[in-house]
Amino acid sequence: MGTGQLATLISQGFAGPIYPIHPTEKTVIGLEAYARIEDVREAPDLVVMVLPTGIVGGLLADCGKAGVRAAVVTSGGFREVGGEGFALERELTAVAREHDIAMIGPNCIGVSNFNCGLNTTYFPYEQEAGGITVISQSGTYSCHIYGHTKRMGQRLSHTVSVGNSAIVDLAECLEYFADEPTTEAIALYIEGIADGRRFIEAAKRASANKPIVSLYVGGTGAGARAGMSHTGALAGDDTIYDGMLRQCGIQRATSIEELLDWCWALSTQPKPPGKRLCILTNAGGPGASMADTANRIGLEVPILSEGLQAKLREHLPHTGASINPVDITFLLDYKALYDTIPRLLMESGEVDGIVMYGVFGTLLFRTLQAALKGRIDYGIEALVPMYMGLIEGFSKLSAEYGKPILVSSFWGRDDDALAYLTDVGVPVYPSPERAVKAFAALYRAQSFGS
Amino acid sequence: MGTGQLATLISQGFAGPIYPIHPTEKTVIGLEAYARIEDVREAPDLVVMVLPTGIVGGLLADCGKAGVRAAVVTSGGFREVGGEGFALERELTAVAREHDIAMIGPNCIGVSNFNCGLNTTYFPYEQEAGGITVISQSGTYSCHIYGHTKRMGQRLSHTVSVGNSAIVDLAECLEYFADEPTTEAIALYIEGIADGRRFIEAAKRASANKPIVSLYVGGTGAGARAGMSHTGALAGDDTIYDGMLRQCGIQRATSIEELLDWCWALSTQPKPPGKRLCILTNAGGPGASMADTANRIGLEVPILSEGLQAKLREHLPHTGASINPVDITFLLDYKALYDTIPRLLMESGEVDGIVMYGVFGTLLFRTLQAALKGRIDYGIEALVPMYMGLIEGFSKLSAEYGKPILVSSFWGRDDDALAYLTDVGVPVYPSPERAVKAFAALYRAQSFGS
Numbered sequence: 001m002g003t004g005q006l007a008t009l010i011s012q013g014f015a016g017p018i019y020p021i022h023p024t025e026k027t028v029i030g031l032e033a034y035a036r037i038e039d040v041r042e043a044p045d046l047v048v049m050v051l052p053t054g055i056v057g058g059l060l061a062d063c064g065k066a067g068v069r070a071a072v073v074t075s076g077g078f079r080e081v082g083g084e085g086f087a088l089e090r091e092l093t094a095v096a097r098e099h100d101i102a103m104i105g106p107n108c109i110g111v112s113n114f115n116c117g118l119n120t121t122y123f124p125y126e127q128e129a130g131g132i133t134v135i136s137q138s139g140t141y142s143c144h145i146y147g148h149t150k151r152m153g154q155r156l157s158h159t160v161s162v163g164n165s166a167i168v169d170l171a172e173c174l175e176y177f178a179d180e181p182t183t184e185a186i187a188l189y190i191e192g193i194a195d196g197r198r199f200i201e202a203a204k205r206a207s208a209n210k211p212i213v214s215l216y217v218g219g220t221g222a223g224a225r226a227g228m229s230h231t232g233a234l235a236g237d238d239t240i241y242d243g244m245l246r247q248c249g250i251q252r253a254t255s256i257e258e259l260l261d262w263c264w265a266l267s268t269q270p271k272p273p274g275k276r277l278c279i280l281t282n283a284g285g286p287g288a289s290m291a292d293t294a295n296r297i298g299l300e301v302p303i304l305s306e307g308l309q310a311k312l313r314e315h316l317p318h319t320g321a322s323i324n325p326v327d328i329t330f331l332l333d334y335k336a337l338y339d340t341i342p343r344l345l346m347e348s349g350e351v352d353g354i355v356m357y358g359v360f361g362t363l364l365f366r367t368l369q370a371a372l373k374g375r376i377d378y379g380i381e382a383l384v385p386m387y388m389g390l391i392e393g394f395s396k397l398s399a400e401y402g403k404p405i406l407v408s409s410f411w412g413r414d415d416d417a418l419a420y421l422t423d424v425g426v427p428v429y430p431s432p433e434r435a436v437k438a439f440a441a442l443y444r445a446q447s448f449g450s
Numbered sequence: 451m452g453t454g455q456l457a458t459l460i461s462q463g464f465a466g467p468i469y470p471i472h473p474t475e476k477t478v479i480g481l482e483a484y485a486r487i488e489d490v491r492e493a494p495d496l497v498v499m500v501l502p503t504g505i506v507g508g509l510l511a512d513c514g515k516a517g518v519r520a521a522v523v524t525s526g527g528f529r530e531v532g533g534e535g536f537a538l539e540r541e542l543t544a545v546a547r548e549h550d551i552a553m554i555g556p557n558c559i560g561v562s563n564f565n566c567g568l569n570t571t572y573f574p575y576e577q578e579a580g581g582i583t584v585i586s587q588s589g590t591y592s593c594h595i596y597g598h599t600k601r602m603g604q605r606l607s608h609t610v611s612v613g614n615s616a617i618v619d620l621a622e623c624l625e626y627f628a629d630e631p632t633t634e635a636i637a638l639y640i641e642g643i644a645d646g647r648r649f650i651e652a653a654k655r656a657s658a659n660k661p662i663v664s665l666y667v668g669g670t671g672a673g674a675r676a677g678m679s680h681t682g683a684l685a686g687d688d689t690i691y692d693g694m695l696r697q698c699g700i701q702r703a704t705s706i707e708e709l710l711d712w713c714w715a716l717s718t719q720p721k722p723p724g725k726r727l728c729i730l731t732n733a734g735g736p737g738a739s740m741a742d743t744a745n746r747i748g749l750e751v752p753i754l755s756e757g758l759q760a761k762l763r764e765h766l767p768h769t770g771a772s773i774n775p776v777d778i779t780f781l782l783d784y785k786a787l788y789d790t791i792p793r794l795l796m797e798s799g800e801v802d803g804i805v806m807y808g809v810f811g812t813l814l815f816r817t818l819q820a821a822l823k824g825r826i827d828y829g830i831e832a833l834v835p836m837y838m839g840l841i842e843g844f845s846k847l848s849a850e851y852g853k854p855i856l857v858s859s860f861w862g863r864d865d866d867a868l869a870y871l872t873d874v875g876v877p878v879y880p881s882p883e884r885a886v887k888a889f890a891a892l893y894r895a896q897s898f899g900s
Binding site: 001003004007008010011029030076077080081107122123124126136137138139140141144145146147148151189191215217218219220221222223225226227229230231254255256257279283284285286287288289290291292293294295296301303318319321323324325327329330364367368371372375376409410411412430431432433434 | 451453454457458460461479480526527530531557572573574576586587588589590591594595596597598601639641665667668669670671672673675676677679680681704705706707729733734735736737738739740741742743744745746751753768769771773774775777779780814817818821822825826859860861862880881882883884
């Protein structure tokens with residue numbers, strides 16, 4: 001575990017000095033190692049401890065004496081195992097308090113700040129830094145998700161695994177990230193909250209500054225039991241948490257995927273002024289699915305005015321639909337799809353944002369051209385500058401009009417246009433329904449005033 | 451559109467002869483072209499028509515006279531556009547009836563049978579054939595999904611886009627695929643059913659043979675409106691469809707992603723004898739999420755007996771949990787994780803299947819090793835045969851015990867172990883919650899008796 005964490009930290013390009021502490025080795029992964037914290041020539045800003053449970057407390061005290069004021073304690077075997085674990089955790093907490101150490105953990109993976117290459121987890125983050133900060137009672141959800149975010153193009157700012165929260169807890173993290181300038185949206189994974197009053201105060205303040213989405217898993221018998229053996233969390237009744245979170249201005253997601261889906265939109269797109277959604281599509285099935293989902297979750301898909309429909313029809317084939325969903329069907333007029341029609345919709349005042357299906361870059365044509373080995377030439381390279389120019393313009397429309405645009409596609413970052421969109425902050429969801437649900441999350445954040 | 455469909459068909463390696471018909475070109479994509487159907491030296495088994503609306507009927511009649519008995523009519527502009535579209539569709543239908551042509555469409559993308567490289571859609575399917583057959587009132591859902599299935603590793607048998615269903619409709623497809631031997635599960639996308647009685651009869655017969663999952667999008671105002679302008683479908687009240695589908699033994703998914711998720715499990719894994727789920731994990735967060743989700747959707751996560759827990763604890767570290775979720779935490783004993791512990795669970799009779807989080811191949815180690823440029827050597831190549839041997843054994847446990855195993859991971863087919871599992875029919879879901887929901891779909895199919 002420790003080797004993995006150090007390897008990740010090095011691979012991440014962290015610019016500051018790194019001092020491995022090891023009782024016998026002279027070097028660790030090519031870095032000069034030290035036998036004891038006292039041997040290091042300066043007090044490190046942060047210590048990461050991955051040690052057998054029984055010796056953590058004593059060595060944390062040594063760190064305190066050496067001037068260390070922040071620590072991540074990865075080691076488990078404390079409160080979460082019950083029995084003597086409680087006493088061990090009390091001792092550890094006393095040491096941290098005595099030396100005024102801001103301790104994260106024990107029983108946690110660590111912290112990451114992708115703005116400076118700090119990553120004390122054991123998974124490298126292979127993306128640019130972004131606006132989503134994850135605060136989690138699960139270590140896994142603070143780092144295994146890097147596989148997911150990379151595939152999707154969701155960019156993270158920080159991740160914190162609070163573990164058993166002996167000193168630093170969810171509330172303290174919320175207080176900090178409420179004002180942290182690179183954090184645009186906060187994803188909160190909760191198994192149970194010990195100090196409800198303190199959490200509510202911190203959460204209310206934080207949600208006034210930043211949109212917060214939560215995943216609470218302690219509201220069922222099996223979920224509560226799992227949380228107890230995981231981080232020793234005391235879960236509570238689902239409806240009580242539901243009301244408490246709503247009062248704090250915190251949305252509640254139903255899965256880790258949804259938690260990140262929603263934060264993706266919240267960290268990149270403007271919030272819609274209302275809940276009137278326009279569905280723009282070149283495919284009937286996704287159009288119908290998006291319309292149906294929107295209605296089911298309380299969004300409006302208004303019938304567009306006769307005047308606006310007439311203007312739209314000037315750019316649609318006779319098989320198209322202008323009513324909303326606006327379905328351009330199999331139309332290859334890219335200028336209409338990425339510029340003229342979205343602008344007509346945004347300018348109309350009849351809708352508060354757009355969810356779109358039908359962005360394709362050159363992946364399909366490249367695939368077919370390769371498979372047909374020279375029997376067909378789509379002239380792709382000649383088209384790319386014009387096409388990508390339109391996509392670039394399209395990506396700027398949401399900022400220009402102050403209304404969100406979300407995209408869905410069955411392709412992902414293997415397609416050039418879709419990769420570009422996610423790179424510049426237009427979320428591309430892998431199913432039509434997820435894009436609509438993310439729009440609803442934007443709308444709820446607007447209602448919450450965060 | 452026609453060029454795309456032909457390019458796809460050629461790229462797919464279809465073994466039979468292909469005859470492009472074109473009024474003026476002598477060759478199309480390197481194939482000899484014919485001016486008229488009468489010029490082709492034999493009556494083709496299938497004609498695909500991509501023509502202006504007005505001339506489809508006349509040319510279909512020519513095909514009928516030339517002995518053609520099956521046609522895909524891609525052209526739109528019929529019933530779905532209203533007005534004179536109704537009359538055009540009636541004429542086309544009369545022609546098909548007169549010549550006894552099994553016509554799919556009009557206003558559809560086509561049909562695919564991946565067992566013989568037949569693919570008349572405009573997207574290539576870049577995978578092995580599998581057990582999921584998609585029958586869809588959306589053309590998009592019969593072919594754009596190939597991007598999704600490729601990324602996931604979900605394998606398809608057939609896809610059919612029925613379009614306006616003038617002759618061949620959902621019911622007729624269900625009749626056919628009920629007995630089609632490569633189809634293990636049927637995914638049904640529905641915007642509206644014209645002949646309810648006929649559908650119910652066909653669906654009841656089909657669901658007795660094959661598990662069927664549906665996505666119905668016509669049950670809301672906006673969904674119904676979208677379906678009407680898409681395929682001219684007449685949608686109906688959501689609760690009526692809900693009851694009708696249940697009576698037919700058809701499950702109802704809430705998104706296209708879920709539709710395919712569930713069919714993935716149904717087409718690859720045995721159905722569980724009951725609803726007692728064991729959650730096996732090496733990560734507390736996903737374990738708690740899976741437990742919570744299971745309880746929410748009506749699955750049981752039983753507390754394991756003291757005897758079984760004692761046996762399990764022999765293979766767990768002191769930080770692990772044996773109660774269920776079984777959490778092995780950060781244990782690198784692969785034999786325990788992939789063989790000993792799953793066998794103890796399967797043999798216990800206490801659970802009806804396993805949903806697992808925590809399969810990792812060598813992706814992480816390869817990534818770190820590459821990033822650290824020789825400063826660390828995990829000895830990956832030496833580990834691979836032992837590790838992949840365990841994964842291979844693990845993949846066979848569900849068949850051996852007749853109980854399902856589903857996996858979830860934040861990595862995908864970029865990891866060798868996860869790619870292997872999906873290749874041999876162990877679904878790997880991209881989020882813990884989706885794996886649990888797929889287990890519930892297996893359980894429901896068992897309850898339906900399909």
